[in-house]
Amino acid sequence: MAADSDRRIALITGGAGAIGVATARRLARDGILPVLADRDEAALDAAVPALRTETGMPVLGIHADLADRAAPAAVMARVESVFGRLDCLVNNAGLSRARRIGAVELDDWDAVMAVNLTAPMLLAQESLRFWQRLRGGSIVNIASRVWLSGAGPAYTASKAGLVGLTRSLAVQLGPLGVTVNAVAPSYLGSAFNFSGGAAAIRRAEAEHIRLGVLDRIGTPEDVAGAIAFLCSPDARFVTGEVIHVCGGAQLAARPQDSAIADGSAR
Numbered sequence: 001m002a003a004d005s006d007r008r009i010a011l012i013t014g015g016a017g018a019i020g021v022a023t024a025r026r027l028a029r030d031g032i033l034p035v036l037a038d039r040d041e042a043a044l045d046a047a048v049p050a051l052r053t054e055t056g057m058p059v060l061g062i063h064a065d066l067a068d069r070a071a072p073a074a075v076m077a078r079v080e081s082v083f084g085r086l087d088c089l090v091n092n093a094g095l096s097r098a099r100r101i102g103a104v105e106l107d108d109w110d111a112v113m114a115v116n117l118t119a120p121m122l123l124a125q126e127s128l129r130f131w132q133r134l135r136g137g138s139i140v141n142i143a144s145r146v147w148l149s150g151a152g153p154a155y156t157a158s159k160a161g162l163v164g165l166t167r168s169l170a171v172q173l174g175p176l177g178v179t180v181n182a183v184a185p186s187y188l189g190s191a192f193n194f195s196g197g198a199a200a201i202r203r204a205e206a207e208h209i210r211l212g213v214l215d216r217i218g219t220p221e222d223v224a225g226a227i228a229f230l231c232s233p234d235a236r237f238v239t240g241e242v243i244h245v246c247g248g249a250q251l252a253a254r255p256q257d258s259a260i261a262d263g264s265a266r
């Protein structure tokens with residue numbers, strides 16, 4: 001599979017999932033060729049041909065379990081051999097285990113850290129060869145608003161760690177012209193949520209959203225839009241940031257907020 005050497009290439013991990021496919025579609029619209037890495041072979045087999053037809057691009061799927069420490073090197077070697085370049089790395093693959101602290105099992109903790117935190121670090125390390133050659137690029141890490149608000153211990157710690165990794169890489173890769181940012185969505189009601197988008201959770205999420213006019217919760221396309229911005233030349237001077245794609249749900253509610261909104265308090 002050959003690609004013209006000027007075309008920008010994006011590697012999207014968890015590429016066959018909801019945010020992954022929406023991002024692939026959105027980046028393709030900006031002329032960036034998406035490469036999808038995912039452990040779910042059946043989902044890849046469905047997503048890749050559909051994206052090829054839709055975008056007219058030679059979209060590539062790579063089957064990889066990123067919990068395996070050898071996988072990031074193998075994925076990057078494949079990108080190198082097929083395209084010879086990488087312009088955007090979107091660390092999107094994620095795993096959630098919502099448990100009370102008393103029930104946390106170390107195997108679960110390790111599994112979450114392996115996918116959500118160790119794989120992004122290893123992929124960033126493996127991508128150095130491209131940045132050193134191209135002198136520029138972007139890394140976008142998909143965190144979650146739980147890094148602020150808290151949820152299950154492993155998931156929250158992994159996403160807060162990912163924000164820390166984002167800031168560290170922004171400092172270390174800045175001299176190479178690489179921007180490193182995080183996008184933090186909140187509940188989207190997609191398959192990722194173990195609750196499967198239960199109506200009660202959807203309602204509770206909607207209540208925390210400050211953008212009243214839209215009357216909906218977030219979508220994978222909302223997240224993809226922020227990722228596309230961070231991969232675009234418009235964001236070339238933006239690094240080390242966290243963009244919350246939450247409709248304002250990351251702004252913690254205060255009891256007096258409703259009074260302020262109706263003008264009866266300041």
Ligand SMILES: NC(=O)c1ccc[n+]([C@@H]2O[C@H](COP(=O)([O-])OP(=O)(O)OC[C@H]3O[C@@H](n4cnc5c(N)ncnc54)[C@H](O)[C@@H]3O)[C@@H](O)[C@H]2O)c1
Nearest residue numbers: 014017018019038039040065066067093094144187188192
């Ligand atoms: N959906 C939400 O409500 C939500 C909210 C906040 C943050 N996020 C974050 O967004 C990211 C993507 O979520 P999504 O909604 O698209 O979920 P999704 O379940 O639709 O997609 C996740 C994808 O990651 C893949 N994946 C999981 N473990 C992997 C591994 N070990 N190796 C390779 N691929 C692996 C899955 O196969 C799946 O295709 C995750 O990092 C998640 O933490 C999601």
